Amino acid sequence: MKPTDPSITWLEEKPLGLAERLYLPLFVSGLTTTARHLVSPKVTVSFPEQRPQVGNPLIYRGVHRLNRDEAGRVKCVACFLCATACPAHCIDIVATESPWPDREKYPESFQIDELRCIFCGMCEEACPVDAIELTSLLDLTGKSREEMIFDKEKLLSVYDMTKDAEPAKSTALGGTL
Amino acid sequence: MSSFLPALPTIVALVKIGLLVGGLMTAAAYLVLVERWMAAWVQDRKGPNRVGIPLTKVRLFGLGQPLADGLKIILKEDFTPKHVDKVLYTAAPLVILAASLAIFAAIPFGSSLPPIPALGLTGEEPLLVAPGLDVGVLWVFALSSIAVYGVLLGGWASNNKYGFLGGLRSSAQLVAYEIPLGLGLLGVVLAAGSLKLDTIMNAQADSGVWYAFAQPLGFIVFLVASFAEAARLPFDLPEAEQELVGGYHTEYSGIKLLLFLVAEFLHMVTAAFLIVIMFLGGWHLWGVTGSGPVETWVVALVRFAVLSAKILGVILFFMLVRWSWPRFRFDQLMNLAWKVMLPLGLANLVTVATIEEFRPQLVAALGDGMGRTVALVAPWVVFFVGWIAAGLLTPSGTDNTPILTHGPLDVEHELAET
Ligand code: SF4
Ligand code: SF4
Numbered sequence: 001m002k003p004t005d006p007s008i009t010w011l012e013e014k015p016l017g018l019a020e021r022l023y024l025p026l027f028v029s030g031l032t033t034t035a036r037h038l039v040s041p042k043v044t045v046s047f048p049e050q051r052p053q054v055g056n057p058l059i060y061r062g063v064h065r066l067n068r069d070e071a072g073r074v075k076c077v078a079c080f081l082c083a084t085a086c087p088a089h090c091i092d093i094v095a096t097e098s099p100w101p102d103r104e105k106y107p108e109s110f111q112i113d114e115l116r117c118i119f120c121g122m123c124e125e126a127c128p129v130d131a132i133e134l135t136s137l138l139d140l141t142g143k144s145r146e147e148m149i150f151d152k153e154k155l156l157s158v159y160d161m162t163k164d165a166e167p168a169k170s171t172a173l174g175g176t177l
Numbered sequence: 178m179s180s181f182l183p184a185l186p187t188i189v190a191l192v193k194i195g196l197l198v199g200g201l202m203t204a205a206a207y208l209v210l211v212e213r214w215m216a217a218w219v220q221d222r223k224g225p226n227r228v229g230i231p232l233t234k235v236r237l238f239g240l241g242q243p244l245a246d247g248l249k250i251i252l253k254e255d256f257t258p259k260h261v262d263k264v265l266y267t268a269a270p271l272v273i274l275a276a277s278l279a280i281f282a283a284i285p286f287g288s289s290l291p292p293i294p295a296l297g298l299t300g301e302e303p304l305l306v307a308p309g310l311d312v313g314v315l316w317v318f319a320l321s322s323i324a325v326y327g328v329l330l331g332g333w334a335s336n337n338k339y340g341f342l343g344g345l346r347s348s349a350q351l352v353a354y355e356i357p358l359g360l361g362l363l364g365v366v367l368a369a370g371s372l373k374l375d376t377i378m379n380a381q382a383d384s385g386v387w388y389a390f391a392q393p394l395g396f397i398v399f400l401v402a403s404f405a406e407a408a409r410l411p412f413d414l415p416e417a418e419q420e421l422v423g424g425y426h427t428e429y430s431g432i433k434l435l436l437f438l439v440a441e442f443l444h445m446v447t448a449a450f451l452i453v454i455m456f457l458g459g460w461h462l463w464g465v466t467g468s469g470p471v472e473t474w475v476v477a478l479v480r481f482a483v484l485s486a487k488i489l490g491v492i493l494f495f496m497l498v499r500w501s502w503p504r505f506r507f508d509q510l511m512n513l514a515w516k517v518m519l520p521l522g523l524a525n526l527v528t529v530a531t532i533e534e535f536r537p538q539l540v541a542a543l544g545d546g547m548g549r550t551v552a553l554v555a556p557w558v559v560f561f562v563g564w565i566a567a568g569l570l571t572p573s574g575t576d577n578t579p580i581l582t583h584g585p586l587d588v589e590h591e592l593a594e595t
Contacts, residue, residue: 021568030501034219038497044223 047139057136057166061119064112064150065135065158067168074156075131078105082123082132090116091123110152114140135162185297193306197281205442206243212496213242219500247435255431258335265334270429270436273327277443280320282306283313284450285375288460288480289471301471303375304481313374314366317451318359321406325351327440328415332425343424346507347408347415353514354405354412360522361399364392364529365455378459382468387458391553393560394525396456398518403448405514408441409495411502412510449491453484457491460484517567528559 001008019025045052054060067075078095096108123132135158142148150158210225217224228241257266287304310316325348332344365388366372369380381387389396405412416424423429426437453459460466460480471477505513532539532552540548 018565018568021571022564023568027502031497034497034501037221038215038218040221042218042223043221044217046223 052138054136054138060136060138061121061134063114063135063137063140063158064117064123064155065133065162066110066152066155067131067133067159068156068163073100074106074110074152075129076107076110076127077103077129077131078107079128081126081128085122085126086117087120087122088116088118090114107152110155112150112155113148114142114150115145115148130168133168135166137162189298189302190306193304197286197306198278200286201278201281201443201446202439204446205439206247208442208446208492209246210239210242211493212499214239215493215496216500219497250435251432253431255433258337258428260336261428262334262336265330266428267433269327269331269334270433270440271327272330273324273440274436274443276320276324276327277440277447280317280324280443280447281450283310283316283374284447285378285454285459286450286481287484288378288466288477289375290477291471291473305375308375310373312372314362314372314377317374317447318355318362321444321447322351322355324440324444327437328425331429331437335425335428337428339422340425340427343415343421343427346421347425350405350408350412350414350510350514353511354402354518357398357514357518357522358402358406360519360526361395361402362451362455364388364395364525367526367529367533368392374454378454378461379468381458382461382466385461385463385468386553387456387461389456389458392456392525392529392556394521394556394563395529397560397564398522398525399456400452401513401518403452404495404498405510407444407448407495409445410499411504413504414507414510445492445495446488449488449495452491453487457487459487512571516571521563521567524559524563525556528556532556 069075077098078093080093080095083089083091083093090113092109092111092113093107094109095105098104098106100106119134121134124134137158140148214224224239225242226239227236228239228245229235229237230241231244257263283305285303285305289301289303290298292299292301307313328347328351329344332340332342332347335341335344365377368388368391369377371377371380377388408415415421416426421427426434429437460483461468462483466480466483467476471480532555536548536552539551542548543551
């Protein structure tokens with residue numbers, strides 16, 4: 001695009017006043033701003049000792065969990081919608097015929113590679129039965145790559161760990177029923 | 178005294194060099210930590226506060242960080258790219274570091290020590306590596322110009338566009354700002370009548386008037402120019418990360434990069450030393466340090482402490498300014514040097530020269546008190562008049578509209594026509 005292009009509007013800058021030309025007011029305002037921040041309270045969270053405050057755990061995108069229904073069974077119906085939606089291709093499901101009468105399939109194995117996951121939340125969006133959810137657990141660590149591939153048991157145990165702090169459909173936390 | 182030992186002055190000089198280099202290197206390491214703290218605090222963060230004593234859990238507010246930083250950069254791979262000029266590439270960091278360290282030979286780092294008869298030192302021992310050097314100021318200037326060679330060589334030998342641009346920018350900037358720097362300094366040299374930095378300090382201590390108050394314009398010019406000479410923000414164009422990757426040290430890594438960074442830090446320390454020594458009274462503080470020769474150890478230590486505190490204060494100011502002001506554009510930088518600082522420096526020099534020339538007549542005509550007052554007020558008048566004139570007369574250089582040329586080689590223009 002050339003500078004003469006009619007679609008460019010060149011704005012006239014405000015001419016500088018005397019004070020601005022003398023630099024001093026700008027110098028003082030710059031220094032006072034930095035000096036104020038120098039002594040103002042810090043926002044850093046000293047992590048291992050201090051936990052960061054997660055605003056609303058329902059919309060935080062941390063480690064996954066697989067929800068259980070009232071009977072304590074895995075909620076997932078192995079429809080593969082999450083695996084299809086996942087942009088990182090990190091969900092691996094093996095479906096098999098369900099032993100229960102209320103659905104046709106259930107996941108025999110359900111693996112998420114947490115190292116590959118980009119925590120986008122697409123799986124949670126896609127799930128028709130709200131079986132997969134992202135919790136507010138944020139310090140995800142492991143000693144090996146294998147350890148970071150979470151299987152069904154692990155994901156269900158994450159649910160057991162977090163179900164009280166962040167219930168799946170909680171109106172109190174601003175969720176919808 | 179055993180004849181195997183070198184002569185006493187040699188030993189004294191070596192001890193001083195050891196103290197100075199050790200002190201400077203430690204100071205540089207800790208100043209990097211301070212700089213990181215300041216950066217963090219200004220940005221509402223906490224900064225490095227974890228590394229303490231190695232292999233223990235003691236944290237000491239992060240005071241072990243310099244050790245970790247140093248070890249890390251020393252242990253990093255010292256990689257030499259294929260396309261560089263090997264000799265110059267290796268020489269550049271050495272040149273710059275050697276020059277920046279050698280500067281301190283002429284810079285006093287305290288007042289002086291009282292006589293120590295036990296060691297055979299019968300006179301006062303000045304805290305200065307080369308006390309006999311009569312041209313201290315010139316020495317400082319000459320060596321800071323040699324340090325530019327380090328930057329230039331580094332930029333040139335890197336054989337890299339960014340490095341080259343950084344080196345070019347740096348040389349243009351340093352050459353431009355050396356003139357205002359020299360003008361600011363000449364005023365002080367004229368007033369003190371000496372090129373020795375300790376004499377300049379003594380002159381301020383004797384009269385009790387620091388040259389920052391006697392020559393405000395010179396002080397401002399010198400301050401701005403020394404920011405530019407030290408390539409600190411807002412004048413850090415030689416290594417503007419956003420534009421030049423790393424500037425002249427883009428291609429450097431490991432210990433060579435460390436040498437560059439230390440040299441750069443030493444530039445700032447030198448600038449702080451010079452500002453304090455020449456304009457802020459050196460070791461002098463009214464009512465605390467007194468003036469005249471040093472008789473006791475207490476006085477010597479107090480003066481050393483005052484000087485160090487002042488230097489630390491100036492360095493903290495350097496660091497605070499870094500986060501207060503945006504970087505200048507290159508044309509604005511050059512405008513400031515040639516169209517603002519140069520005339521202001523000249524005005525200061527002429528004022529000081531006039532006052533010093535006519536001081537006897539002034540005192541004779543108006544009496545001692547009145548004469549001194551006039552000699553003190555006149556530079557302030559020049560200061561305000563000069564500043565306002567500079568503000569009104571200089572082009573502001575903030576317009577970013579491209580200038581449309583109609584030259585015969587203007588391809589863009591011809592294309593637009595057809
Ligand atoms: S959060 Fe995104 S990347 Fe991670 S498993 Fe779900 S869909 Fe895949
Ligand atoms: S989308 Fe929900 S129900 Fe479907 S496979 Fe994934 S977790 Fe199971």
